[in-house]
Amino acid sequence: MRLGVDLGGTKIEILALASGGHQVLRERIATPQGSYEDIVRAIADLVHSSEKKLGRKCSVGLGIPGAISSKSGLVKNANSTKLIGHALDKDLSAALHRLIRIENDANCFTLSESSDGACRDAPAVFGIIAGTGVGGGVCIEGQVLRGSHNVAGEWGHNPLPRPSLAEVEHAPDCYCGQKGCIESWCSGPALMRLYKAQSGLTKSVPQIVEAAAHGDAIALDHMEAFYDRFARSIATIVNVLDPDVIVLGGGLSNIEALYHELPPRVEHYAFTPEGPSKIVKNRHGDSSGVRGAAWLWGEDEVALGRPRG
Numbered sequence: 162m163r164l165g166v167d168l169g170g171t172k173i174e175i176l177a178l179a180s181g182g183h184q185v186l187r188e189r190i191a192t193p194q195g196s197y198e199d200i201v202r203a204i205a206d207l208v209h210s211s212e213k214k215l216g217r218k219c220s221v222g223l224g225i226p227g228a229i230s231s232k233s234g235l236v237k238n239a240n241s242t243k244l245i246g247h248a249l250d251k252d253l254s255a256a257l258h259r260l261i262r263i264e265n266d267a268n269c270f271t272l273s274e275s276s277d278g279a280c281r282d283a284p285a286v287f288g289i290i291a292g293t294g295v296g297g298g299v300c301i302e303g304q305v306l307r308g309s310h311n312v313a314g315e316w317g318h319n320p321l322p323r324p325s326l327a328e329v330e331h332a333p334d335c336y337c338g339q340k341g342c343i344e345s346w347c348s349g350p351a352l353m354r355l356y357k358a359q360s361g362l363t364k365s366v367p368q369i370v371e372a373a374a375h376g377d378a379i380a381l382d383h384m385e386a387f388y389d390r391f392a393r394s395i396a397t398i399v400n401v402l403d404p405d406v407i408v409l410g411g412g413l414s415n416i417e418a419l420y421h422e423l424p425p426r427v428e429h430y431a432f433t434p435e436g437p438s439k440i441v442k443n444r445h446g447d448s449s450g451v452r453g454a455a456w457l458w459g460e461d462e463v464a465l466g467r468p469r470g
């Protein structure tokens with residue numbers, strides 16, 4: 162039995178997967194807003210209480226909104242800033258008396274969809290989470306590709322490709338310190354901000370999409386610009402990795418028009434003379450991050466009772 166834990170800024174979710182990816186337990190608690198130590202204790206308590214309910218000891222994988230530095234072994238790039246600079250994998254392993262695995266949440270999403278989700282038979286998968294931010298992950302043959310600095314897939318902080326003069330002139334500041342990152346143009350908050358600048362109206366992303374569907378000229382123009390920017394950004398992934406499938410997750414993946422608007426535009430911008438790339442919606446929705454954390458331990462490893470390799 163494998164436990165996956167998804168650590169977010171407001172909630173910690175746990176899920177148990179039996180063989181074949183069958184879900185047997187799922188719970189969530191509020192993330193402690195106190196110290197780092199409180200967070201470690203809360204995760205350990207959640208694992209122990211789940212194991213008590215399941216009646217067995219399990220493997221544990223954890224998804225976090227950040228990465229473990231390959232150089233220092235400490236958490237970096239986390240928007241949950243309490244984690245930064247701590248050896249979370251070591252501290253949690255000590256608290257649980259076992260080896261645990263930690264992975265970036267976008268990598269967990271990609272692993273989940275690659276393992277038993279929307280692209281389970283695809284050798285090379287690029288997963289995109291587009292919501293509050295824009296992140297990504299890479300899975301090759303069902304394994305997460307971390308890269309030598311644990312930042313593989315962090316394409317949301319590349320600059321928007323092929324920018325117009327206006328996009329250069331109005332490149333938004335990004336929290337990472339750069340200007341004009343893909344995330345600062347294509348995230349949910351960016352969509353809302355740009356629509357407000359154009360229309361003077363405050364609308365949620367679903368409201369903007371609905372207004373476009375009803376023929377609202379400003380919303381149509383705005384969504385057209387969004388599809389074009391998103392397609393330019395995805396085209397760079399195609400030119401570098403040429404994945405068999407690109408799977409979309411996060412709140413923006415619920416925009417159904419993406420799946421017919423993006424492929425021809427990506428084909429136009431990418432160096433792909435043999436047809437459009439396959440862009441699909443995720444299978445597991447909000448569960449994908451926590452499922453991917455559980456998949457950090459393979460079924461073969463759990464069956465053998467030891468890590469492979």
Ligand SMILES: [Zn+2]
Nearest residue numbers: 318335337342
């Ligand atoms: Zn950035």
